[in-house]
Every structure is written in C-alpha cells, then in structure tokens.
Amino acid sequence: MITSHQQLADAGTIPVSGLPPDTTVERMPLADGGVFEVALVAIPAVEAAEHDSVIAELVGRASSWVTAAAPGGDPPLVTPLYGTHVVWSPRRAAALGPADRLATMRAAIVDFADREAELRDIERRITVALEHVDDDALLAFEFDEQSLPRRRELASRFRDAISLRRRLAVLAPAVHRPAPQPPTLAGQLGERLRDRKRVVERLDHAVEQADLLERVYSSCGDRVAEFISSRRHLTLEWVIILLLAAEVVLITLDLLASHTP
Amino acid sequence: MKMSLPSTESDRLPRIAIVGGGPGGLLADFFLQRMSNRPLRTTLFEASGRLGGKVLTPSFTTAPVRYEAGAAELYDYTPVGEDPLRDLVAELGLSTTPLGGATVVVDGDAIANLDDLADSLGGDARCAVEAFDLRARGMMTPREFYASDEAALAVLQPFTGVLDRIRHPAARRYVEAMIHSDLATEPDLTSASYGLQNYLMNDPAYMRLYCIAGGNEQLIDALATRIAADIQLGTRVAEICTVDGGRFDVITDHDGHRDEPFDAVVVALPLQHLAAVRFAGDDLAAAIRRHVVRFDHPAHYLRVTALFDEPFWRGRIDGGYLMLDAFGGCCLYDESAREPEPRHGVLGWLLGGAAAEEWAARDDDALVAAMLDSLPAWLGDARPHLQEARVHRWTGAVSALPGGWRSPGIDRRHQPDPAGHPHLLVVGDYLYDSTLNGVLDSAEHVAGWLAAEFG
C-alpha cells in the first residue's frame, strides 16, 4: 500500500511533454513496487463555444502522456465526470478539471490507483499459482510415500494461498464500501473508476480463485496430515510386529537349543 | 386414461377470480400457482385491452424506439436485505441495467455533488444539506428503510415537519427538487416516513435503481406467459356479490352473470378503480368504503416523453436521469442512455404531485412546449431535433400515503371484511409503498393466504 507520496525533486510545477506548462506531476509508490504518476491539469476558462474543442485537445494530450507509460502501450481509460475528465492507466493518470477541483480529484485517483495496483498484483500471483493446481489437485485426493518430498512445496503454496486470501480480505471492504452520501466529486470519481475498471467483478473473481487455491492446498494439507498420521500408526504396528517376531525367534531358538542333545 | 370432471363437491377445483390485469393481479396468480399444492382455476379480468397497468413500455410511431410511459425504474433492496422482486426478475431471465443520476439543476446550475453545491449555492447551503442528510439517516436506518412497513412512531408526522428543519432556503429548494417527482405529492400531504424514504432512496447504502433491459413491460410479458389464468381482456368487472356458501358472483360488463360462482375474489385494482366497482351487500359495501377511505390519499404523475433525431445532449448528462427544479421539481430521464449506441435521443419528464395534477389538465402541445422550455440552456437547443412527443397522465394512480397514516396489520390490510367476507381480498401498491416491490409483497401475501385456504 502507498504510505507516502512526494512531488518531484524540482517541486511544484514541472514541464511535462505535451501538457500545459502549469501542470503538476506527482509521483508515489504502488503496492506492486512500481511508481504511479498523476498529472493535475487545470482547465482554463474559455468561451463556451471553444470549451468542447479545448477540452478535447487537453484530453488528447493527456492521453498521449498517459499512454507513454501504459504497460504494452494499451489505450488509457478516459472518463468524463461532471465537468472533469480523468485519463487513467495503471502507471499514469491525468486529472483535468477546474483548478479548485484538482486536489480532490488527485486524492480519488491516488486512492483508486493504490487499490487497483494491489488487485492487479494479487491477480498476477493467482495466475501463477493456478498453473500448479491441476498437478497438485491429485495430491488433494491421495497422498503417498512418493509424494512426501513435495510436502514443503505444498506447505509453501498453502501459505501463499492464505496470504492471497488475507490480502483480498483487506482489500474487499475498501472496494465494496459505498461512495459517501451526499455524493462528493472524489466519491463519484472513485466509484466511476471502480466501475469502469470492473474492480468489483475482478475482486469477486479473484476471491473465487483464491478460495479454490485455499481449498486445494487445504485439502493437500489434510491429506498430508492423514498420511503422516496413518504412517505413524503403521510404523507403530510394524514395530510391534517386529518385536513379536524377534520374541518368536528368540523363543524358538532357545527351545531348539534346549532340545538339541 | 380420460380425465373425468369432478363429480362431488370435494373433488371440485376451487375457482379464484382476479380483478385487474396490472402487476398486482399477474403476480397474485403467479404466486398462487407456485404456492398451491393442488390445481386452482383462476380467471383474470382486465378492463383494458392490455395487461400491465402502470407498467407500460410503448414505442414511438415515427421511429421504432421504446420509452417508459409508466413505472420508470425498479428498486433494488439487495444492499440491505432480500429483494424478492429482484430475484423474480432474475428467475424470469430478464436482464437489468443499473440506473443512476446525481445531478440536480437549480437555477440553471447543474449540481452533481457537494462540491458543486458549495460552488453554486454557497458553503452554508452545503452544510445545511449535509446536516439534513445526517438527520435523515438518523431518523431512518437502512434496515428501517427496508422494513418501512413498521415505521417508528417518530416518523408518523407530515413530511413538512422534517423539511422545515432545513433553515437554508436554497438548500431546501435543492432537497425538494431532488425528491418531488418521486414523492408524487406535496410534503404536507404525506408522512415523514414516506418522505424520508423518497430522499434516502438516492443513497446506494439504502437502495439502488435499475430498469429491465428492453423495457420494464417485459416483466409483464414474462409473467403473462407463465400464469395459467383464463385472461379476459376488455372485460370490466361491474359488480361483485356474494352467493350461498360464501362464494362470489363476478358480474362483468362483457357477458353478465357467470355460471359458476368463485370461491374467492382478489381485487388488484388501483384504489380509484376499486371505488368504482359495486359490491353487493350492505356489510361488504361498507367494508369496502371504509377500506377506500382509509387508503384514499391520491397522488399524481404526469409523463411527457420526447423523441429527438439524435441525443444532442450527449456528454452533458451523466447518468440515466437528472432532477430539474422546474414544476416544483421534476425528473428528466435520458432514456437513450440505456442503449449503448442510440441513434435517436429520448428524454422523459416525470412530474409529480400538484404540478402533475395541474399540468395534466392542459393539452398535449402545451405540455410538450413547457417541457422543452424547462430544459437548461447548457443542455442544448432541443426544438430543432424534436421528432415526436407523447403524454401519459397518471392522475390519482398512486398513493401519497401508502399504507395510510397508521398501517393496519398485514392481514387486515388485505381483507376489508375479514369476518363477513374472508375470501374477498385486495392487492395493491397503495397498501405498502407505491412501488412494484410493494405490490409484489402484497400479491405474495394474498397468494399465500389463498394457497393455505384452498391449495
């Protein structure tokens, strides 16, 4: 999670290629270890007839700037909302609006970027973990001596599955929390970004997948425990058998020796 | 093996008459079939040539574009609890589209959030609105909103008493503009409970709105295909009288007396139409009169819907609707927002209360002109794009105080004369909250009672 953010070393304003000279760019760390930049672009006061074209021009420039840092060059999300515009990608975003709204927009965008980065990281880890599920599922059904060397690996994957569930459990209330009422611009913006990036659906899917991982590796753990327990019982039984056999041998040889002339 | 007709009294299938082909009547038969353990013979009488009542999704004639002429949205209570209507919509396989709209236009300014409110009406107005919101939520929690049938005594006062506590005039205008069209009446004619419900419905923590993709009337069509009732369209019930054995004769304008009496009658009519049916027998007639008087708090809606050659306001309206401060507060629906790539634009005005009653008296052309004049300038010039307009008047069609000042018990609500005529039941949204959810609850209750009695 983001714990701090800082303005660039030059502080205040910094020229950013393609954006108006008074644009402020802030930078902060993300949950996945990356860096998120948000540009705050004040919409100038213009005549009503020019308003649409000015907005379109600014949105276009902001999109270019945002796209430059988008993973895979994917087109950014452009969303208008009550006289403001947000151009968003996982690594950069631009907030365009009246100067007095930029601070509240920034707060909403940063908050959303933080959560979305966390969700994306969780999705990535789940994708990696799911690659092993088909093979490991066999061990959730039956565990034998040959599978014993894999015990630590399974334990590690179980721990990872629980870690993913924990992260989702921490993330879910923030995602599902309804926007404040009466609505504020920050709340509406957050809700809009959440809807457009389908964060709730993605979270629900991630929870289902994490549940699957937890179930599989929990079952693996149960099978391992059962196997080890039954092996202990088997060992004990065999030791008793061996001791009895040794006793039989001893008695037999003693008898034979005592009857040998 | 050939089925033989029932030959003895005990073998005879019970006959149920349902008067009214609106959502109440259809839902009553739907639930009756589901809950009954034995077959029942139901007959549904509808005076008009169509089923659906206040749920109406017609099309324009100049273009094949649908619009909502009656109930515009459905209420989703799932944030708080179970929502049988939502479940039914899903069960019927109908797709839904969420509806939202936070903008209130006051003096031409679009106020979408508290930040806009402070800019347009001042910081004091913002504080006043926040204080009112806090108070409203303190007076009615989401659970109480959900179970609004059991409202606390504290809210059994006129809604004006609650609004009067908003000292800032602009803030009060803002709140009134927001809720007037939903209220369908004036604040002094309804209870604080009902008023608060219509304010708090804008909070997603209490409720969300949605509509059925392709038109809300699809709900009616889906129900109609699933019920087994003998549907008599264009058949107005003129009189209901009792016969020997506690049964009822249902006399229609269409073909006079029925040969076989009905074992029970469910009257699923709006209150004004219920009052127009003759009930033979002094006791029964008196019971019905008392029932009507108790729940007679008429409220009014007026819908004007215009078709434009293009959605010229695109990008200026965020959401499915906004509230205008014109006509004391009216709702402006952007119905074309429900389509992903609309070729035409459809705007619908919903007036409520005294404004609806007053304007309903004017002719259609005057209404359309007034509606176009009410549009804020920043939305664009509508007249060059106008193609067609329709008007639907719903005067007295809803209740301003559903459930009355003090709601009687649920059984008592549905049985005007429980001692003398226990098998005469009524269904209606006016018994609950003037919504489709309410009429479902009403129909389900009556169906359950009848299923226990006859099924």
Next chain:
Amino acid sequence: MTGRRAATRLASIDLLRTVAIIIMTLVHFVENLAGSYDVENGPFIGANRYWWMPTGFAAPLFTFLSGVSYRLWADAQASRGRDTEELSKITIRRGLFLILFGFLFNVLVWMPEDVFNWDILTLIGTAMLALNVARRTPPAVTVVACGLLVGLAPVLRAVTDYRAFWADGFFDYDFTVSDVVTGFLATGYFPVFPWLALPLAGFLAAPLIYGGGDRTPRAALTAGGLLLATAIGVMLARPLVPARLITHDRLWAMFPPTTGYVLGTIGGGIVLATILHWTLDARTDGRGPLLRIAGAMSRHSLTLYVLHHVAHVWPLWIAGFVISGDPDAFWQVATPASTALAWAVAFLFLVAWLAERLDRPGTPSAESLLRWLCEP
C-alpha cells in the same frame, strides 16, 4: 549397448561392487588354495599385513550395495509409473530365485551336505524378500528392524551356542530341522541375524547418498560417521559386555560378525559410497576403459561369483579325487599363498575380458536366466 548402459548406471556403485568382487576373488583363491589368511603366509599375506585388512570388507560391502541397488531400481520403476504390486512380484521372484540358486550352488560347487550352509546367495535372496516389505513400510520400521537384527545377534548366538556350530573355522551342522533353522537365523555363514541388516541399511541409505543431486550429502556422511563412531564405541565398551554374549575374542571379526564389525562396515560403506558418488558420478562424462570394465563386472556379479568358485574349487575337487581319491585332498594345501594370489590376479584379468563379452545380446549368464524367469 555398453555405452548406453553406462549412461544410466552409477559408476560409483559399479566401482564399489567390482572392488568387492576383486577382494572376494583374492581372498577365496588364497584361502581355499593356500590356507587361511589368518596365518602368516610369507612376506605379503597375513593378518599382520595391514594391506590385507580390507579383506573382511568385501562381503558386507556387497550385501550393503544389494540394498542400495534395489532401492534405486525400485524408485526408478515407481517414478516410471510401474505398479507397486508388479514390483512386489518381480522382487519376490528374484528373491526366491536367488535362494534356490544358492542351494543349487552349494550342492554343485561345494558338497551336497553343504546345501544349508546359508551362504551369501541365500542371504541376498532372503534380503530381497525383506526389502520388498521394507519398500512398502515406513523407513522407521526398517530402522527398528536393523536395530533388532544387530542387537539381537549376540543374544541369539549366546542362546544357540554359536561356537558349537563351528569347527576349524567352518560352519558344521547336522542335517536336522533344528540345525537348519538355527543356521539360517543365527549360526550359519551369513545368517539373518545380523547380516540382513546390511542390505536393509543400504536400502535406507540410498536416498541419503544419491538423492541430493549435486549437493554435498551431509546427511549421508553424518550417518556414516555416526555409525563408525558407534562401532568404535561398541568395541571400546567390550569389557562391559557380559561374557555370555561374547562369542569371539576379537573386536573386529566376520565369523561371527561382531557388532562393531557390522556397524563399522555399514558406516564405512555409507561413507565410501557417498564420497565416490560425490567425486565420481557427477563428473563422469562417458566412462573410461576401467569404469567400463567395472560396469560389466558389476552387471554380471552373480555369474562371476559362480565362475570364480568354479575356477578354483572344482580343480581342487577333481585333482583330489583323481590323484588321491579324496576330493578334499588338496583343500587349502594346493599351492603357496603367493601362487594362489597370482592365479587370482590372472583370473581377474580373464574375468575383465569375459565380462564385456557377457554383455552381448543372447549371451547366457546367471543374470539373463534371472531376468528371463523373474521379470514379466
């Protein structure tokens, strides 16, 4: 074919087994043709010659390796998806084959009356049957079994009066059920108690030695070192052992196998195998001529075991019978020790030449007979 086989076999095991075969050949030739190596025999041979000390290591090393090889084979078969029941059938068949082959060997190579002398072949056959059980039980059970085998051996020798079954350094029994059973369990050349512990120990040690890839097998070295240390401790604690349990004057002896001897040879086997595996197997990229020969000799160890006996024992019987009418006439007095040693070395060169030829498809050998009878 030889090259391909070498790629799947561990050179360290082949080398160790070949060393055991070489030691066994040298010892048997010298012992059977020239007398017991226990007695000083010239400038080179004798118990006081330190270079002769490893002679007691051949049999325990060989039996230890039989357990190791079985474990590696079983694990490889299981990893290829072979059914455990099928593995059991193969193992039991092999075990029974070796027991019967051992009886036949005793009759044909030694004397008919030596059929139940419980030599190394019957021990390894019995070990096969025990290893099949060990494969299907938890390792801890096998550890306990080894402990019982080693711990009870002195007790059983005391109970059965071990020395009464041995005369002039040879196992001598009466043809009774009692003696036969006692010989099998406690008093024979290679009785179950304690010799069965060696292949079982090899079975347990194999994953430690060979399971770690290129990493230093610390666990194996630790286990081997601890066993060696325990062996030394047991030998040092000899004065504390009740006299009834002592059946041999020496601390380190093969007949009967003292506890220190058994533990020391197991520990030494583990350490040797580990060091060789670490140094040899990881770096062998194709085998040189010596390792190729070692591989061939290791693959045909059963055939070579029979052949080396036939090569020096049958001439003794024939010469004795022909010359003096008594097959035992030249037993241990046929040649001087140095001559016997030279003949042993010559035989080994012959065997080296012969072993690679035995690899050719269709060449009959004891191993090909075993495979034909025992494998599906």
